[in-house]
Amino acid sequence: MSLRWPAMAALLPLLLLGACQVQHYQSDFGGAAVEDRQFLTLFWIFIAVCAFMYALVVIFLVAGILRMRRAEANVVETGRHHQSDPLMHTTLIGWTALIGVGLAGLAIASFFADRSMAKAATNQKLSVTLTGNQWWWDIKYNAADASKTLHTANELHLPLGVPTRLILDSNDVIHSFWVPSLAGKQDLIPGRENDMTIVPKKTGIFRGQCAEFCGVQHAHMALVVVVEPYADFVRWWDHQLQPAPQPTTPLAVAGYKYVTSGPCSSCHNIGGTPASGQIAPDLTHLASRKSLAAGTMPMGEGNLYGWVEDPQSIKPGVNMPTIGLEPDQLHAVVAYLETLK
Missing domain, CATH: 2.60.40.420 (Cupredoxins -  blue copper proteins)
Structure with a gap:
């Protein structure tokens, strides 16, 4: 028993080290899109409020234990039971009210984050249909002019700062679209269209992944997402619309x-x-x-x-x-x- 706690204390730094990493292209903390930044802001607000409340609970728990010990000692010495303390009652009511305010603050923060993302969804400039298959992604860039509609696969290009609507569908089983640095998860369900809006705010190459178990090669159903300036995106689209080059050798x-x-x-x-x-x-x-x-x-x-x-x-x-x-x-x-x- 005497060695258990020192051993646990020695292992704690190793456990904390596992939570550390360099910035990766499949990271929840990338903040590369409006939606991801909203999630991150909300995440840190929740962490701060919950940590504060947890600290309060621990403080009051320790204070209550110490107070009860003193009260029990007083009963033994004087034979008189501890009388209720009006100040303590008032303090507890005040802290309870503060906790209620904190919970209300979380609800309000969630509401405004949801409204912000809903506002972005009403200002879409580009529409892309992603269809999940075992185990690859079919990608169609929709255009009013049918000759401009583009089909590709497994690599999604997005223009920087342009609200893009992703229409999500599946041809076989349930899949889930997830690009941690850009947006949260959204399911692709056979026979039903889901959608989400992404407004990229940082150029780069990001990794997406199917986040719903979909069969034996679920782990190998990844998606490369390239966010690039609008002019580069237009050039890429125009090039992809061209027929395959003729072989020369x-x-x-x-x-x-x-x-x-x-x-x-x-x-x-x-x-x-x-x-x-x-x-x-x-x-x-x-x-x-x-x-x-x-x-x-x-x-x-x-x-x-x-x-x-x-x-x-x-x-x-x-x-x-x-x-x-x-x-x-x-x-x-x-x-x-x-x-x-």
Whole structure:
């Protein structure tokens, strides 16, 4: 028993160290959007008020214990019981009222934070539909002009300072959209549209994650979010609307022929080519993305080889089958995919 408390005291710094981290691109404390800043402000208000109330409870608990001990000692010495103290009653009533005011303050702070986010939702300038699939994200940028509607996958670009409405849906099971540095969680439910508004206030690359268990590869259903100045966003959108570039090397041409006429074209769409599948991620500008297989690994030649050759070894259970390409076919397909920028 004598060693228990010193041992616990020695472990306390290690436990506190686990709560420390450098700023990360998947952090609740990023404050990179209006919504996240509202949540953070509300969080610290709640922490401050609750810490104050907790301290009061501890102080009164200790004071009550000490007071009772003195009262019991007085009874033993004098044989007279402790009389009620009107000042103590008044003090307790005052502190109780203060706690009530604190709770009311939390309710008021929550109300104004909610109103602030609701106001942002009425001023949307951009609409994006995110559809969850096992285990990837389909992204559609909506436009009044149908020719400007953009389809992409697994990488969400947002313009800095522009209120963006995200329309959330699912094709299979319940997923949950969560980008900690930008906004809170919102479910994607099959057959039902949810929505949320994000107003990015900081440029950068942020990581999103499905936050609802959705099957064996739930942990590998990530989303890259790029917040960039409006002019850069417009240039990105215009580039993404362009058809896939034509291959120029013999190896890439061979890959083009296989991809657009073989089994790949049954599931994937590549703009400007015969490949027009609609049940898997759009590959039109695949090589311009920062990650592969919904954030499972960085985009790169080696990872492309591994993914195309045997996706099941990298992401078991994924809907993409292992086709069993010959080495020359594999080289050609990867060479072509690398041109899709």
